[in-house]
Amino acid sequence: MNEAKARMGLGGTDWRRSLLDVFSRRGVRGTGYGLVVVFFIFLVLLPTLFVLSYLFTGWNDIQTVVLADPAKMDIIWNAIGLSFGVAFFVTFLDLIFGLPLAWFIVRRNFRGKSLLNTIIDSPLAVPTAGLGISVVLFWGVIPNLANRPAGAWSLFGGTSSPFWILVLLHLTTTFPYMVRSLAAILDEIDLEYETAARISGASKLTAARTITLPMFRSGLATGAILCLAKALSETGGVMAALTLISGRVLDENSALNGTALIGVWKGSYDAGTSALLPALTFVSVLMILFSLLLLVLVKVLTLKFHIPWKKVWPSAEARLSKGAAPRVRDGATFFFLAIMVLVPSFFIAAYMATSSPTQGVDWGMFTNGLLLSFGIAAAATAVDLLLGIPLAVLIARGKFKRLGGILDTLVNIPYIVPSAALGLSLGFFYRNMGIRGFDILLVTLAHVAFTFPFVVRNVVGGLEGLDRGYEDTARTLGARPFQAFRKIIFPLIKPSILAGAIMAFTRSIGETGATISVSGNVQTAPVLIVNYIKQDPSTLRPRDLYTAGLLIAVLSIVTFVAILLMRFVTRRRRKNA
């Protein structure tokens, strides 16, 4: 033993140990964390919120050009009204139908459960621009497309209402999020409580309503925030859908929501209408502020708000708990899932199957778009990991708990801010700093900003679920903080890191709004999809729709594989825990 100890004293000779010594010094570590925080603030947070500064610097312009112009204000309020109206209504529907579905998944044991889970997640694989097209093909009026496959539209002629088409679109983009968050929390609530209530004489419905539901308010909050943010943020799918149902190029007089308005005005601004700047920034500022306000409101409301029905109707609830009622409920839920979510999401496949491949697909643009998408997503994910992991460590394990809490909240902001507004803000930020050109770099930075929360959230979650005893023990056994991370923490939270990386990657691949609002010149695959639809909607050419469909297929397959991969690694994480 003493001999061993004597040798340990001699252990520090090779260069790797000296390097380790340097990295383990408190000062060096502190500086490292400081740098990460600085990067987060200057690369993610400030660019995301930069446009807000225009409220002060450009207030005069806003007053004279925007506030004083009732026509402009009408456009802005209509767009914002449509955005929030759709977001609330969709979130409401998601809740109504997501709750029984989540319940079904968590509380029932049946064969093919994991298949059902995968199916519910599958719309997430389709880029939202693709969902926009697909949903309209199923539900909507398309004035300029002959020869389309029969869908729900053939029953009633199809809807041309912007509100309804956006609601239908966002059901496909948000429903999986709602089911996921509700199921995740439900899974953690001990069944014991409900069993105890049932044994005390409560019917299934009464027990669920009075015991379990109040316990997962935080799940409701998470689900609602995810859905609201997603619905408010979406740009590409919205522009594609609105273009298709109106049959003409979108302009400020079309029915638009907030993000589409940003997209349209940004297009005109880029084309030289510089007088639009105050209106463009003002609508972005409003979208950002309202979204942040909404985030706070939902959080406070769901935590303060008690589900108010303490009253119990024993016989009525008992009757609803068995027999036909639960079957009707489950039937309605699955009908909703199939008709409102799954079929519309993949209906483009029906179009692809019934129309013939046509000549003249521009394969150069096609492959360039895909390469660009994957390249940007890979680069953004790499930056996310590089900065996100240390930041997550700081949040979950830092000495200053308050700093961790503040960072934890700030990290969510880029997720809440509608990505079109985020892209615009970021573009202005870097142009203001004198950086011009480098469009691809700026787009990548925008993608870093809105994907960053995925990595940090997941890694923080992984760290919080990890027993601190492992690190403590590793340290007492002689491991430097860096060694403890590399040899113990990292291998144990790898599934969380991977899950975060895959989420960030897939989100980046499907993004349109942030990309076009940073730069009109970076034609990633989802941007191409929207452009195919929008360039000349009055003569919507089957070739363009077909090429868009091909792009959607490639992106969907890649993303779907990524989702399967994520399910695989997260399942392994659960097994190890």
Added chain:
Amino acid sequence: MPNIFLRGIAKRFDGRIAIDHIDLEVKNGEYMAILGPTGAGKTTLLRMIAGLTQPDEGDVLIGGKDVTKLPPEERELAYMSQTYSLFPHLHVWDNVRFSPEVKGLPPTDTDRLAREMLLLVGLLDRRDAYPKELSGGMQQRTALARALAAGTNVLLLDEPLRALDARLRIALRLSIRKLCKDLGVTALHVTHDQEEALLVADRVAIIRHGKIEQLGLSRQVYNDPVGPFVAQFLGEADFFLGEVDVVTQEKTLLHSKTRHWEARPSKLHPGQDACLAVKSENVRVLKDGEDAVNTFEAEVTRRLFLGKFIGLEMTSAETTLPVKVRLRAEEGEQIKEGSKVRLAVEPRNFMVFPIPPGGLAKELEVE
């Protein structure tokens, strides 16, 4: 000299006192147990020595060197947590090799050390297993081997036997002590199990509300407790109240409203209120017609069969607290619930303490 020396160490959590200015010395090669009820501050104390928690005040010295400001990895000690914290993604072999490896020992020495330690705990043949494939006892031994392979001479054990079932706990506690003694390791063993503490340690420190109540050899803390709390916490004790009349070299004489008591000598002065304590096994049940000093009557309310022993719970006019007596099974066979018995306490077994500041009942609370 790998002794542990704590000087005025104190810690608060959110304003609540966890450790209240403790001074403590663990001698070189000593095996000391820290014993106390849940929430007494035992684990906090251990974590401050290990460097996992920073004390608000005071110093930690190991081998004469002030390590208060050093991070855990530079303190040259080994720590074993309640749950062992075996690294789940590493084999037994790599778990045990962890410490020498991160300390930069040459691979040959690392392997030799790991082999020796696994041999010592009898797990060399399970070196390729993952921790979750091992039984509780094996996990505990792996954790011990890993701690010992750190090559340090100070071992901190936080409830090392807690997660094991009763029989295994009894089997393993002496083997930990033997290993430490064989290797000449200074050990600090935290536990809430009094029997374990008394059995395994050279000296026992009884800690409560963040303070050391008493420190001494197992025999001392059991037979000569410093106050009612320790008297009751180790084993079981009965309490009576009285007022001191006379204190001499041989004994203390006291009285209550109803009677006189004769007890051990004490440092109390005449006129002072006192509490008398006796370990349950030192209360004698008198046979019919037998006479003794300090006799009193009690009525049996409960009779508990404990295998080798019979436990009796009684009420008596002499005290408001229940009187507990422990008899050998054959002695207690005849005594039924509801029957009246005469009890006696030999003066040399009767301890005298001043009334604790918060009153006796509060003092005896085990939270």
